[in-house]
Amino acid sequence: MYKEILHYCSERNVDLIVVSKMRTIDEILHIYHQGQRRFAENRVQNLMERKEALPKDIEWHLIGSLQSNKVKYIAPFISLIHSLDDPDLWKEIDKQAKKNNRIIPCLLQIKVAQEETKSGFEWNELVHLLKAGEWKKYSSVAISGVMGMASLTDDLLQIRSEFMQLKKYFDELHREFFKDNSFNTLSMGMSGDYKIAIDCGATMVRVGSAVFEVGQGEGIKKPI
Ligand SMILES: *Cc1c(COP(=O)(O)O)cnc(C)c1O
Numbered sequence: 001m002y003k004e005i006l007h008y009c010s011e012r013n014v015d016l017i018v019v020s021k022m023r024t025i026d027e028i029l030h031i032y033h034q035g036q037r038r039f040a041e042n043r044v045q046n047l048m049e050r051k052e053a054l055p056k057d058i059e060w061h062l063i064g065s066l067q068s069n070k071v072k073y074i075a076p077f078i079s080l081i082h083s084l085d086d087p088d089l090w091k092e093i094d095k096q097a098k099k100n101n102r103i104i105p106c107l108l109q110i111k112v113a114q115e116e117t118k119s120g121f122e123w124n125e126l127v128h129l130l131k132a133g134e135w136k137k138y139s140s141v142a143i144s145g146v147m148g149m150a151s152l153t154d155d156l157l158q159i160r161s162e163f164m165q166l167k168k169y170f171d172e173l174h175r176e177f178f179k180d181n182s183f184n185t186l187s188m189g190m191s192g193d194y195k196i197a198i199d200c201g202a203t204m205v206r207v208g209s210a211v212f213e214v215g216q217g218e219g220i221k222k223p224i
Contacts, residue, residue, distance in 0.1 A: 001210050001211060001213050001214070002018075002031050002034055002036065002211045002212075003034065005194070005207055005210060005211055006034075006036075008195070008198075009194075009198070009205060012198055013203075014198050014202060014203060014204065014205055015038070015185075015203065015204040015205070016036075016038070016204075016205060016207060017038050017039070017040045017061055017063075017187075017204060017205065017206045017207070018031055018036050018038065018039050018040070018207060018208070018211050019039070019040045019041075019042075019063065019190075019206050019207060019208030019211075020039045020040065020041060020050065020208070021040075021041050021042050021043070021046065021064075021208060022208075023208075023212060025050070025053050025054065027212055028050065028054060029054070031211060031212070032054070032055060032058070037057060037058055037059055038058070038059045038061065038079070039058055039059075039060060039061070040060070040061035040062065040063045040082070040206055041060065041061075041062065041063070041064070042062070042063050042064025043064055044062070044066065044067075044070040044073055044074055047060055047062060047074065048073055048074075051077070059079040059080075060074075060077065060078055060079055061078070061079055061080045061081075061082060061206075062074060062078055062080075062081045062082065062083060063082045063083060063147075063206055064083060065083055065085065065119050066081065066083055066084075066089060068088055068089050068092040071089070071092045071093050071096045072096050072099075075093070075096035075097060075099065075100050075102075075104065076100045076102075078104060079105070080105045080106070080107065080144070080185075081093065081104065081105070081106040081107070082106075082107045082109065082147040082187050082206070083107075083109045083119070083147065084106040084107060084108055084109060084141075084143075085108075085109040085119050085120050085121055086121075087129055087134070087135070090106075090135055090138055090141060091138060093106060093138075093140075093141050094137075094138035094139070094140045094141045097140035097141060098140045102140070103140050103141070103142050104140065104141055104142065105142045105144045106141055106142065106143055106144070107143070107144060107145050107146055107147040107185060107187055108121060108126065108143060108145075108146050108147070108173070109121065109146075109147045109148065110123060110126060110146055110147070110148050110166060110169050111123075111148070112148050112149075112150065112162040112163075112165045112166050112169075113148075113149055113150055113151040113152075113162060114151045114153075114158075115151055115152065118149055118151075120147075120148060120149075123169060130173075130176075130177050142182060143178055143183060144182055144183060144184060144185045145170065145183055145184060145185030145186055145187065145203070145204075146166060146169060146170040146173065146185070146186055146187070146188075147187040147188065148162075148163075148166040148169075148187075148188050149188070149190070150162040150163055150188070150193055150196075150197075156196065159193050159196055160196050160199070160200060163188055163189070163193075163196060163197050163199075163200035163201075163202070164200050166186070166188055166200075167186060167200050167201040170186045170201070184203065185203055185204050186201055186202050186203045186204065187202070187203075187204040187205070187206060188200070188202045188204075188205070189202045189205035189206070189207070190205070190206055190207060190208065191207050191208060191209045191210035191211075192210075194207055194210075
């Protein structure tokens with residue numbers, strides 16, 4: 001369904017990041033050859049292996065929780081880290097960015113889902129941290145927006161209200177702490193809920209399984 005999803009996103013000016021975790025190299029190449037250049041992985045180890053095996057013009061994003069001791073592996077090339085969710089991690093990304101003489105774009109991951117398992121800053125904790133201001137020293141980390149995940153539920157109203165909450169947080173951070181135009185990315189929405197997320201103001205969606213499904217008119221032709 002890559003083409004349909006891409007079309008849906010481009011018509012609405014939304015960036016599509018294809019989540020390639022758990023896919024084979026051939027499956028990823030199949031999407032690559034249709035023009036996709038931005039892919040995301042949730043584990044550093046897998047990201048490194050895929051980067052090695054795939055064309056060099058791919059832009060890699062990290063979407064999964066990141067341990068400080070692994071930042072050094074991705075710092076030389078990562079295009080966007082969606083999962084900045086801890087002050088120590090922030091500091092480490094800054095350190096590794098400086099070592100590599102680059103600025104690393106990151107999103108603040110904020111928790112809006114009900115589940116305990118979902119990671120991200122608690123909103124109050126984040127505001128506290130931002131007010132304290134230590135992060136302003138981390139000049140090689142460019143905070144370019146917010147990332148979040150809705151609860152895993154069939155309740156579409158709940159999903160919508162969580163995305164709306166995230167959009168409010170995004171706007172508030174933009175107003176209070178990150179005033180320039182480089183704070184412009186709201187990464188929310190996956191296979192099951194990307195249309196709702198876009199309705200609620202997502203500027204970037206991270207879609208995995210749905211992209212790799214074979215849609216109508218794709219794949220094997222029916223016999224006449
Ligand atoms: C796996 C994953 C996705 C994509 O999920 P699909 O349901 O396969 O589209 C998006 N974001 C994060 C953080 C993920 O871990």
